[in-house]
Amino acid sequence: MTRFFVGITGASGHAYSDALVRALVRAGHEVDLCVTPAGAKVLRHELGIESGEGGRELARALPEWFGAQSARSLRAFAPDAIEAPPSSGTALTGAVIVCPCSMGTLARVRAGFSSNLVERAADVALKEGRKLVLVPRETPLSEIHLENLLALARMGAVVLPAMPGFYHRPRTLEDLVAHVVGKILDRLGVEHAGARWKGTEEPPAERGTDPRG
Numbered sequence: 001m002t003r004f005f006v007g008i009t010g011a012s013g014h015a016y017s018d019a020l021v022r023a024l025v026r027a028g029h030e031v032d033l034c035v036t037p038a039g040a041k042v043l044r045h046e047l048g049i050e051s052g053e054g055g056r057e058l059a060r061a062l063p064e065w066f067g068a069q070s071a072r073s074l075r076a077f078a079p080d081a082i083e084a085p086p087s088s089g090t091a092l093t094g095a096v097i098v099c100p101c102s103m104g105t106l107a108r109v110r111a112g113f114s115s116n117l118v119e120r121a122a123d124v125a126l127k128e129g130r131k132l133v134l135v136p137r138e139t140p141l142s143e144i145h146l147e148n149l150l151a152l153a154r155m156g157a158v159v160l161p162a163m164p165g166f167y168h169r170p171r172t173l174e175d176l177v178a179h180v181v182g183k184i185l186d187r188l189g190v191e192h193a194g195a196r197w198k199g200t201e202e203p204p205a206e207r208g209t210d211p212r213g
């Protein structure tokens with residue numbers, strides 16, 4: 001059992017973080033969560049989840065979101081909770097995943113701003129040599145975005161864009177989401193039942209496989 005930190009920012013793609021957290025909890029892991037104020041707005045807009053002003057009431061939203069049993073594996077922190085465990089390198093967080101990662105958070109992580117708990121947790125992962133997985137979402141990408149992505153990849157971060165493939169022949173939105181989440185879980189070393197490429201000779205699967213089970 002590992003404790004992961006999932007930072008949810010104001011980029012589009014909250015279906016990815018939703019599926020990711022569910023998959024981590026289902027696999028028996030613990031998850032620390034933090035949503036930025038912009039992330040809380042997009043969370044409300046895309047998934048209809050009300051996490052309160054600035055995401056401060058995410059914990060209250062959790063029982064409906066993840067179910068009472070799973071909620072015991074989850075801890076939610078306000079974005080200004082700089083005293084929270086993920087702020088310190090002494091807290092043994094298995095990996096930090098920023099999903100989805102906005103271009104704003106990307107730039108601030110690259111520059112070491114640490115202006116909220118998500119950015120600080122990412123900063124800690126970099127300084128402690130722990131795994132940092134960034135799931136950026138924006139299109140098109142400007143030169144600033146590309147430079148920031150390259151700089152962070154060179155610093156050791158895993159840059160894993162929210163960019164689903166189509167070779168597993170997705171039929172549903174969940175199939176597309178599952179493809180990206182499966183890639184994230186692979187980088188975290190977490191088992192999942194998602195689609196695996198077996199070559200073009202294989203007959204196409206009846207339907208895409210959802211790593212959330």
Ligand SMILES: Cc1cc2nc3c(=O)[nH]c(=O)nc-3n(C[C@H](O)[C@H](O)[C@H](O)COP(=O)(O)O)c2cc1C
Pocket residue numbers: 008009010011012013036037038039041042045101102103104105106137138
């Ligand atoms: C509905 C909606 C969708 C957005 N999608 C993106 C996006 O895909 N990528 C991005 O970088 N910013 C996106 N933004 C803008 C960010 O939310 C904004 O830059 C914000 O300041 C990011 O703050 P944060 O990094 O602290 O979460 C979106 C905003 C809204 C309201």
